[in-house]
Amino acid sequence: xxxxDRRETTNNPARVAVTAAGxxxxxxxxxxxxxxxxxxxRDCVTPVMRFSVTQCRCKTAGQVSDSRLLxxxxxxxxxGRLHRASHMMIHALQELVTxxxxxxxxxxxxxxxxxxxxxxxxxxxxxxxxxxxxxxxxWIANYPAQKPVIDAQTAFGISAPCKVIANACxxxxxxxxxxxxxxxxxxxxxxxxxxxxxxxxxxFVGFDSLQASTPEKCRPFDCHRSGMVLGEGAAVxxxxxxxxxxxRGAPVLAEIIGYGISTDNFHITQPEPSGVGARQAMERAxxxxxxxxxxxxxxxxxxxxxxxxxxxxxxxxxxxFNGVPVSSTxxxxxxxxxxxxxxxxxxxxxxxxxxxxxxxxxxxxxDDGVDLNIVANEARPAVVNIALSNSFGxxxxxxxxxxxxxxxxxxxxxxxxx
Amino acid sequence: MSLAIAGMxxxxxxxxxxxxxxxxxxxxxxxxxxxxxxEFADRVYSVFRVPGSALKxxxxxxxxRASVVSRFGAAAGLHALESAGLKPESQNAERIALIFAxxxxxxxxxxxxxxxxxxxxxxxxxxxxxxxxVFNAPASHLAAILGVxxxxxxxxxxxxxxxxxxxxxxxxxxxAALEYCLVVGTEEIDWLxxxxxxxxxxxxxxxxxxxxxxQNRGMILSEGAGAILLAxxxxxxxxxxHPGGYFGRRGEAETILxxxxxxxxxxxxxxxxxxxxxxxxxxxxSQALQDLVANALVYTGKPALGESVGAAGLWQIILAAxxxxxxxxxxxxxxxxxxxxxxxxxxxxVPSARRAIVLSCGLNQQAAGLRMAIQ
Numbered sequence: 001x002x003x004x005d006r007r008e009t010t011n012n013p014a015r016v017a018v019t020a021a022g023x024x025x026x027x028x029x030x031x032x033x034x035x036x037x038x039x040x041x042r043d044c045v046t047p048v049m050r051f052s053v054t055q056c057r058c059k060t061a062g063q064v065s066d067s068r069l070l071x072x073x074x075x076x077x078x079x080g081r082l083h084r085a086s087h088m089m090i091h092a093l094q095e096l097v098t099x100x101x102x103x104x105x106x107x108x109x110x111x112x113x114x115x116x117x118x119x120x121x122x123x124x125x126x127x128x129x130x131x132x133x134x135x136x137x138x139w140i141a142n143y144p145a146q147k148p149v150i151d152a153q154t155a156f157g158i159s160a161p162c163k164v165i166a167n168a169c170x171x172x173x174x175x176x177x178x179x180x181x182x183x184x185x186x187x188x189x190x191x192x193x194x195x196x197x198x199x200x201x202x203x204f205v206g207f208d209s210l211q212a213s214t215p216e217k218c219r220p221f222d223c224h225r226s227g228m229v230l231g232e233g234a235a236v237x238x239x240x241x242x243x244x245x246x247x248r249g250a251p252v253l254a255e256i257i258g259y260g261i262s263t264d265n266f267h268i269t270q271p272e273p274s275g276v277g278a279r280q281a282m283e284r285a286x287x288x289x290x291x292x293x294x295x296x297x298x299x300x301x302x303x304x305x306x307x308x309x310x311x312x313x314x315x316x317x318x319x320x321f322n323g324v325p326v327s328s329t330x331x332x333x334x335x336x337x338x339x340x341x342x343x344x345x346x347x348x349x350x351x352x353x354x355x356x357x358x359x360x361x362x363x364x365x366x367d368d369g370v371d372l373n374i375v376a377n378e379a380r381p382a383v384v385n386i387a388l389s390n391s392f393g394x395x396x397x398x399x400x401x402x403x404x405x406x407x408x409x410x411x412x413x414x415x416x417x418x
Numbered sequence: 419m420s421l422a423i424a425g426m427x428x429x430x431x432x433x434x435x436x437x438x439x440x441x442x443x444x445x446x447x448x449x450x451x452x453x454x455x456x457e458f459a460d461r462v463y464s465v466f467r468v469p470g471s472a473l474k475x476x477x478x479x480x481x482x483r484a485s486v487v488s489r490f491g492a493a494a495g496l497h498a499l500e501s502a503g504l505k506p507e508s509q510n511a512e513r514i515a516l517i518f519a520x521x522x523x524x525x526x527x528x529x530x531x532x533x534x535x536x537x538x539x540x541x542x543x544x545x546x547x548x549x550x551x552v553f554n555a556p557a558s559h560l561a562a563i564l565g566v567x568x569x570x571x572x573x574x575x576x577x578x579x580x581x582x583x584x585x586x587x588x589x590x591x592x593x594a595a596l597e598y599c600l601v602v603g604t605e606e607i608d609w610l611x612x613x614x615x616x617x618x619x620x621x622x623x624x625x626x627x628x629x630x631x632x633q634n635r636g637m638i639l640s641e642g643a644g645a646i647l648l649a650x651x652x653x654x655x656x657x658x659x660h661p662g663g664y665f666g667r668r669g670e671a672e673t674i675l676x677x678x679x680x681x682x683x684x685x686x687x688x689x690x691x692x693x694x695x696x697x698x699x700x701x702x703x704s705q706a707l708q709d710l711v712a713n714a715l716v717y718t719g720k721p722a723l724g725e726s727v728g729a730a731g732l733w734q735i736i737l738a739a740x741x742x743x744x745x746x747x748x749x750x751x752x753x754x755x756x757x758x759x760x761x762x763x764x765x766x767x768v769p770s771a772r773r774a775i776v777l778s779c780g781l782n783q784q785a786a787g788l789r790m791a792i793q
Contacts, residue, residue: 052540053540055539055540055541056540107661112574113552113553115553115574120528120532121532123610123614124529124532124533124536124610125532125536127458127459127610127613128458128532128533128536128537129536130458133617136614136617137617137618140614140617140618141618143614144521144574144575144576144782144783145553145574145575146574146575146576146664146782146783146784147782147783150664150666150783153664154666159663159664160663161582161661161662161663161664161784161786162664162784163573163575163582163585163586163661164573164574164575165571165572165573165574166520166552166553166554166572166573166574167554167557167570167571167572168552168553168554174571178571178586178589181589181590181592181593182589185589185592187589187592202528202531202532202535202551205535205540205543206531206543206548206551207548208540208543209540209543209544209545209548210545210548210549211545261568261569261570262567262568263516263558263561263566263567263568263569263570264567265558265561265562265565265566265567268480268549268555268558268559269549277567280567393554394549394552394554394555394558395552395554395555395557395558395561395570396558396561396562397554397558397570
């Protein structure tokens with residue numbers, strides 16, 4: 001129990017290890033499938049079949065296969081009644097627990113944007129149409145945002161108190177970042193971090209109404225980019241005090257070394273055009289990690305492919321970094337909102353472990369206003385010692401986390417060294 | 419690490435001023451119920467609404483189209499800053515982190531957004547409404563009003579989320595560069611929520627809320643916001659926020675509460691601010707209180723103010739702080755006097771009270787607690 005043996009903040013911050021991870025996304029179920037999709041730069045965006053999109057501009061999304069997702073988990077009673085997001089969280093946590101059965105978190109920090117929105121939709125539709133409400137208690141039970149987290153923890157006998165962060169599209173990175181701060185400060189030794197979001201019709205329609213989503217391919221940072229496509233998924237990471245993890249013989253997959261958060265107050269749905277909020281988040285992450293911008297080998301950008309986001313993010317990156325390889329992996333899997341930051345942390349983890357740069361697909365025409373070293377269309381091998389992952393969201397929330405290969409490589413010439 | 423309360427603000431069905439609402443509670447007043455209906459349904463529910471006058475003087479361009487939940491949160495947050503003598507200006511904004519605690523969020527706008535799509539199709543979806551349906555919209559508006567450029571978080575959960583937000587504030591304040599953390603809990607009422615809670619058999623169709631009754635007759639929903647400005651020095655300290663846990667079944671809630679008491683209650687506790695609201699929560703809290711802090715005076719403000727879910731935890735902390743400051747505890751209304759608890763059945767002086775526990779057992783599987791003290 002965290003409170004019983006909680007340590008006060010120390011002047012010597014703890015190092016924070018990632019000792020296990022699990023992921024479900026359009027790229028695949030688990031780390032191995034995700035790695036394979038990333039290496040082959042697979043476009044996993046498909047036509048939406050879950051609900052009608054005939055009246056929407058956008059017709060596609062990154063989707064997790066139901067046939068695999070909803071396969072009953074024998075250990076979970078009434079699994080048929082669970083939210084799709086609960087199934088995603090269960091799959092992701094199952095992978096983590098399989099790697100680290102001894103990992104007992106003292107705290108869980110999970111990000112989401114939509115929570116149980118799809119159950120709110122069902123409930124409202126049935127009420128409005130005076131339809132069948134026999135299942136209303138189940139729909140209502142699945143509405144609270146903490147439900148998928150509790151379902152997943154219950155499935156594996158984890159009893160940690162959970163904090164659910166809903167900072168829009170930055171939620172997943174905020175969750176990983178806050179969990180990192182909790183371990184680094186010494187208040188906790190083991191924290192489960194991650195994010196989830198399942199595709200919901202009203203959310204899909206909402207982004208369509210803002211004309212933020214595209215009827216075409218999602219082309220982050222491309223001159224002809226025309227918007228995002230939505231995605232879905234879940235990812236979890238086991239964060240531990242590095243020294244204690246090594247003491248117990250746990251494998252260290254990577255180290256989280258920095259976290260930055262900022263708020264820009266420009267507009268509820270648009271980033272500040274100069275990218276000041278994004279830049280502050282990245283600067284604060286670098287300060288938190290005590291490293292220089294030139295130490296970073298790869299940036300997994302927020303890169304939604306909306307005109308405004310990519311322009312502002314590119315300005316922010318250019319202001320701090322000189323030629324560091326950048327890709328947005330959302331072209332491959334869509335934007336999974338509250339899950340995105342957690343999934344992209346896993347993408348960075350894989351890039352560090354397997355020494356490659358994930359691709360920014362559908363990139364055909366460079367944008368003069370986006371002067372970045374884009375990892376265009378194909379993944380490529382590279383020395384990746386430190387990776388930065390960005391997430392920015394509605395309401396001007398900006399978050400960046402920095403991860404380092406473990407054990408750290410000796411000094412080597414790096415791509416994009418400033 | 420203990421934190422101190424430097425300022426407080428609330429927006430409640432009994433009004434807004436900390437001292438004026440407190441005085442009304444001491445006098446045994448309760449909010450007046452109003453009814454809430456829906457055009458496509460016959461059923462009508464009783465709720466405790468915030469009076470329209472409560473938001474007077476709260477204006478900002480960001481709030482022009484904002485949901486009620488955002489306005490409640492902004493009003494309470496600004497009141498908390500004002501009570502601490504802080505102005506929303508850039509030099510303060512650099513030093514303040516903001517945490518919002520929310521359960522259902524902007525449900526009225528969310529329903530309107532659904533309604534337009536369900537009635538006339540996706541093409542009629544409003545780009546103005548959609549951003550207000552996002553959980554962090556209220557935090558975003560207040561951050562913009564205050565000019566906050568650092569950490570802004572929105573936590574989502576049940577009635578225990580307010581206490582979880584205080585715990586998160588403790589975690590953020592581990593950063594010595596941060597001077598203040600403004601924690602705001604906010605909630606608005608909609609017919610849809612009433613209907614959902616009724617289907618869960620947690621709602622009573624009309625007041626009163628009868629806490630600690632032998633029969634759980636249910637709660638009445640209310641709305642509003644509570645805000646606490648946390649600093650390193652202040653008039654009341656939050657000695658320890660306990661993250662509690664979650665319960666798979668209602669019966670497991672008592673185990674979590676016992677754990678919270680064991681961790682928090684090792685020092686003598688003078689009174690407890692309970693979250694009893696006429697539901698299963700009452701029995702669970704009652705058992706734990708009887709067994710573990712039997713001598714503590716017990717108060718719940720929910721019969722007077724209603725169950726405001728996301729705002730409830732912050733209201734409870736304000737109630738505890740006021741009781742510690744004023745050395746009085748208001749009367750618990752409409753309660754079963756035979757319950758084996760030391761309930762505050764009238765305006766009760768507590769001249770030597772030094773420590774209080776705040777308990778929050780949410781309706782959706784979460785429970786948390788914290789301990790407060792006055793020097």
